[in-house]
Amino acid sequence: MFFKEFSGFLLLTGYASASCLHGTSHLLRRATPDGGVEVSKFGYTELEGPLHWAGLSTDNSACAIGTRQSPINMDSSIHTVAEAPQICIPSVESAEFENLGSTVEVIVNGTATFDGTNYSLKQFHFHTPSEHRIDEEYFPLEMHMVHEATAPDNSSRIAVVSALFQLTADGSTTDLITNVTKNLAEIATPGTVTETGPLDFTSLSAQLTTTPLLQYTGSLTTPPCAEGVMFLVTQKPLPLNVATFNAIKSVVKFNSRFTQNELGEPNLLVVAANKLKNVTASSNGTAS
């Protein structure tokens, strides 16, 4: 394990110094003509929530019947990567920071090379509480860095590098998240957009390429819950202070899909529906 982590760090160092740490850019994208962003058509409560996503659109059927769905509880059956990804995210003076209703999201450029494939970073966003669990335990915050690559057959591959966070009693934190959320109060309303503070990814990239990453192939954790998505999840959480956490939670509210069944096992909604037939047969229930 030590050798693998160490070699990953060497790869990062060489790669980053060649192309990552020089210069800054200023990326700005507006999704709607009025300067706002489109609000997600799904949510996390009642009839808009995760139990009902397949009912919101026929495009979302995988949410209800997919058998390799995310998030999952990661136990000893999930292994860490043998070779760390090469991650390169140029520093920016600021980046677009959007409230999509379903999450808050930052638009940035970057690359990740893993297992021979070159992925492009499209955005990162937050879930609170965490979607993934490790040995049943959850974490207060999870950051999903969403990457895309084009496969040889021209199809799209998605890889999500996921950082879990743990709150610290001494107030230590991950400065990147402090700077991301500098103007969070300006996007308290879904559909609004602002800018982050200056973002320097050097420290985060180093952490993500030297810490063990748990790897598995699951799905998008939001509609349409498409499968074939590779996850690389930090086995050890990164530090986060309470002020930043409370600020994110006050805007995001709650956006964590329930933990799915073991990979390859029937979708929990299918299991529940089949059991419900027995319940209603013996209880005169309301299912029809």
Add this chain to the structure above:
Amino acid sequence: MFFKEFSGFLLLTGYASASCLHGTSHLLRRATPDGGVEVSKFGYTELEGPLHWAGLSTDNSACAIGTRQSPINMDSSIHTVAEAPQICIPSVESAEFENLGSTVEVIVNGTATFDGTNYSLKQFHFHTPSEHRIDEEYFPLEMHMVHEATAPDNSSRIAVVSALFQLTADGSTTDLITNVTKNLAEIATPGTVTETGPLDFTSLSAQLTTTPLLQYTGSLTTPPCAEGVMFLVTQKPLPLNVATFNAIKSVVKFNSRFTQNELGEPNLLVVAANKLKNVTASSNGTAS
């Protein structure tokens, strides 16, 4: 609102000084002959999780078909109580502190008088993250104080006084929770039991009778999900420090049932099952 809260405080003061604040007791109860406690037969992951509770036992049908289930998102349709409860929990030198697998629980005596009914406090336990949300936002910890009363027809009435907690950046906390969890490390394994530190409920009782409490009638949030349970939930969270939160989370892991449908609306599992029929009809899914 001010008058109601104030009168509630007066009631508490008179009641507590008469019967609550004098003397201590030492309550000890062992549930199994070997000195341990019985571990719950349900969990929060995969096939033991909340989507499947009705499948674990025929006694749990309400979990899948009940239409007034807890927890809920509490929006403006949920009102605060007109008159505060009278709460009396004698101080104890220590109390039994159990790890049931599904939660950690403290066995204490006490009383709560509300709306003309005298309830007996049986135990309190914790959920992390919170089960209830307020205007969609969740909280890191929720404490359920479970009370029982005997109705005129000899049936049992259950009332849960629920305290929500918010993490503090300055480390301020609710001392009672610090003392409850003093020996938490000794019950890291489900089925084990230890003792709390000295518990003084004076401050908590005062808070619960002077802060607005949101009231509604729902269900047990664990199997068998029986309905007719009255909830009184703090509208403003109590303070909690990170060290105590992380310690509780490391033992409890995750034990929060997913938010249920609006009171009186069909159970979300019934809605999901009915929608699944459409999904499988158009997708050749695996539901049978």
